[in-house]
Amino acid sequence: MPRYPQSNLAACMIPWTTDFQLDSHNFDRHISSVIDSGYQCLYVMGTAGEGYALGDRQFQEVVEVFADKTVGRDLAPQVGVISLSMQTVIDRIAWCHGRGIHMFQISLPSWGALDDKEIMLFFQTVCGEFPDCQFLHYNLLRARRILTGKDYRRIADVVPNLVATKNSTSDYARTADLLEHAPDLQHFLLESNFALGCTRGECSLLCSLGVLCPELAMRFFHAGVERDLPQLFRITEVFRRLGKRMFTHCSRKMIDGAFDKALVHLRNPAFPTRLLPPYLSMNEEELQGCREAYQDWRTSVDASVQC
Numbered sequence: 188m189p190r191y192p193q194s195n196l197a198a199c200m201i202p203w204t205t206d207f208q209l210d211s212h213n214f215d216r217h218i219s220s221v222i223d224s225g226y227q228c229l230y231v232m233g234t235a236g237e238g239y240a241l242g243d244r245q246f247q248e249v250v251e252v253f254a255d256k257t258v259g260r261d262l263a264p265q266v267g268v269i270s271l272s273m274q275t276v277i278d279r280i281a282w283c284h285g286r287g288i289h290m291f292q293i294s295l296p297s298w299g300a301l302d303d304k305e306i307m308l309f310f311q312t313v314c315g316e317f318p319d320c321q322f323l324h325y326n327l328l329r330a331r332r333i334l335t336g337k338d339y340r341r342i343a344d345v346v347p348n349l350v351a352t353k354n355s356t357s358d359y360a361r362t363a364d365l366l367e368h369a370p371d372l373q374h375f376l377l378e379s380n381f382a383l384g385c386t387r388g389e390c391s392l393l394c395s396l397g398v399l400c401p402e403l404a405m406r407f408f409h410a411g412v413e414r415d416l417p418q419l420f421r422i423t424e425v426f427r428r429l430g431k432r433m434f435t436h437c438s439r440k441m442i443d444g445a446f447d448k449a450l451v452h453l454r455n456p457a458f459p460t461r462l463l464p465p466y467l468s469m470n471e472e473e474l475q476g477c478r479e480a481y482q483d484w485r486t487s488v489d490a491s492v493q494c
Contacts, residue, residue, distance in 0.1 A: 189350075189370070189371055189372065189435075190321075190347075190349075190351070190371055190372060190373065191321065191323075191350040191351045191372075191373035191401055192342075192373070192409075193373065193389050193390070193391050193412060194227075194228040194263065194373070194375075194391045194405065195226060195228060195390075195391070195392045195394070195397075195405065195408035196226075196228045196229065196230065196265075196375055196378065196391060196392065197221050197226040197228070197229045197230075197397065197398075198229070198231075198233055198235055198236055198393070198395075198398075198447065199214075199217060199218055199229055199230065199231045199236065199253065200217065200219065200236055200444070200447055200451050200458070201214060201231065201232070201236055201249055201369075201461065202214055202450050202458055202459045202463075203459060203461050204459070205300070205461075207461075207463060207464070208279070209245065209248045209252070209289075209332055210459065211248075213381060213457065213458055213459065214249070214252050214253075214458045215252060215256065217256070217375035217451065217455070217458060218252070218256045218340050218456045219256065220255065220454075220455065221231040221329070221429065222256070222257075222262065224401035224402075224405075225401065225405055226401075227261065227263055227379035228261050228262075228263040228265070229255045229257065229262065229263075229264060229265070229268060229269065230247060230265035230266065230267060230292060231250075231264075232246070232249065232266060232268070232269070233263075233267040233269075233292060233325060233353075234269070234325075234327065234329070234443045235443040235446075235447035236267065236393075236444065236447075237367055237444050237462060237466075238268070238269040238451075238461075238462055239269045240463040241463070242473045243279075246279060246282075248284060250266060250282070250283050250288070251286065253266065254286040254287055254288055254431040257267065258287035258288065259287065261467060262311055262327070263290065264288060264290065265288075265290040265291060265292055265323065265327070266283050266288050266290075266291055267291070267293075268280055268283075269290070269293075269294050270296070270298065271296050271298045272296070272339075273292070273296060273309060273312065273313065273430070276293060276313055277278065277312075277313060277316055279314070279318070280317055280320070280367075281317075281325050284317060284320065284398035288419060289319065289320045289321065290320065290322075290323070291317075291320060291321075291322050291323070292319045292322075292324075293322055293323050293324060294312060294324070294325045294327065294329075294330055294354065295309060295324075295330035295331075295332060296309070296330070297329050297331055298395070298410075299331065300331035300332045301330075301332055303341075305362070306332070306334070306338070306342070307341070307342060308347060309347045310322075310324075310342050311342070311346060313344045314348050314349055315346070317348070318348060319384070320348060321348050321350045321351075322346075322348055322350065322351075322354055322424075323350065323351035323352060323373075323375070324339075324349060324351070324352050324353070325352075325353045326352050326354045327351065327355060333361075333417055334352075334392045335361075335364055335365075335368070336364040336365045336366070336367055336368030336369050337364075337368050339352065339365065339368065339369035339370045339372055341349075342357075343346070343371065343372055346472065349372065350363065350372065350373060351368050351372055351373040351374070351375060351376050351391070352369075352372055352373075352375065352376070352394060353374075353375040354374060354376060354377075355377050355378040355427050356376075356380060357432045357441075358380070359380065360381045361386045362374075362376065362380050362383055362387065363383075363387050365386040366384065366387040366390065367387070367417075368428055370388050371392050372449055373390070373487055374390045374391065374422045374494060375390070375392065375393045376390055376391070376392065376393065377393055377394070377395060378392070378394045378395065378396060378397075378404075378407065378423065378426040378430075379423070379426070379427065379430075380405055380418050380421045381394075381407065381409070381411055381419070381423070382416070382422075383416060384411075385416070386413045386416065387394050387418055392404070392408045393409060393449075394407060394408075395427070395447065396426050396430060396450065397414045398447075398451055399450055399453060399454060400429075400455060401424075403422065403425070406418065406422065407419070407422045407423075407426075410422065419468055423446065425488060428484065429447065429481075429484050430490075431487075432480040432481075432483065433450075433477055433480050433484075434446060434477070434480075435480075436473070436476035436477075437469070437473055437476070438479070439467075441468075441469070442462065442466045442470075444466070445460070445461050445462060445466070445467070445468050446469075448460040448461075448462070448469075449468075449474060450474075450475050450477075450478070452474065453478060453481055460474065
């Protein structure tokens with residue numbers, strides 16, 4: 188049995204004022220909108236949520252608002268903790284723990300790739316420090332080491348509160364490897380590979396485009412729970428077409444949050460798209476291209492899957 192329930196996970200973005208202070212009012216409204224869309228499992232401060240960029244004061248301010256909206260309710264909140272310093276990771280988890288958060292997304296330190304013994308030391312130390320908490324590992328290339336299913340098997344056998352992973356791969360072989368060797372971990376997959384994952388076992392959804400189409404993302408998730416493969420692959424194709432249209436006009440490289448905040452802005456124009464310096468968000472011309480692509484998609488998509 189998986190160590191964590193099958194879930195539809197939503198990311199919460201962080202809005203900043205013109206002087207780069209937390210826009211608490213917009214943040215509060217944004218979290219409420221995610222909850223009102225039907226999500227019970229939600230998190231803040233992954234890579235798209237700029238978790239890599241916040242200072243301690245900013246981190247605490249964000250967690251205060253997030254915890255106030257989610258802790259003590261019928262919700263499953265998670266906080267992402269990203270740092271080059273393992274001690275900073277531990278200190279921030281401890282601070283969140285005091286505010287009632289008990290589920291955390293962690294990433295490997297990225298200054299240099301960790302070897303097998305260092306990876307084990309990281310998980311045993313961080314997760315072992317908080318035995319009453321649960322942990323999801325965000326498995327991404329920026330950490331310079333992608334963990335395989337066999338890697339997770341070794342870690343999970345000695346770290347009982349590692350309960351889940353988040354993998355942004357669209358590679359079927361990698362996904363099958365995860366579900367074959369570590370089926371007791373709950374693997375969160377993007378919309379590009381969720382259907383394929385469901386052909387191999389129980390897995391969970393992190394739909395990056397779900398902010399534009401929350402009802403469609405919910406139908407997608409429930410099709411996965413029910414193993415309705417025709418519906419799963421049909422909706423996969425709908426999301427593929429949407430993703431292909433949304434950002435083809437963007438010619439420059441941008442950090443993840445630039446794309447995700449643009450999606451939130453399309454649904455709520457009052458939500459600011461600015462990123463913490465030195466990263467730059469989309470300019471107005473790029474945002475207008477996204478608006479046009481989104482409207483074009485909405486008019487062309489099959490009415491049966493309209494958001």
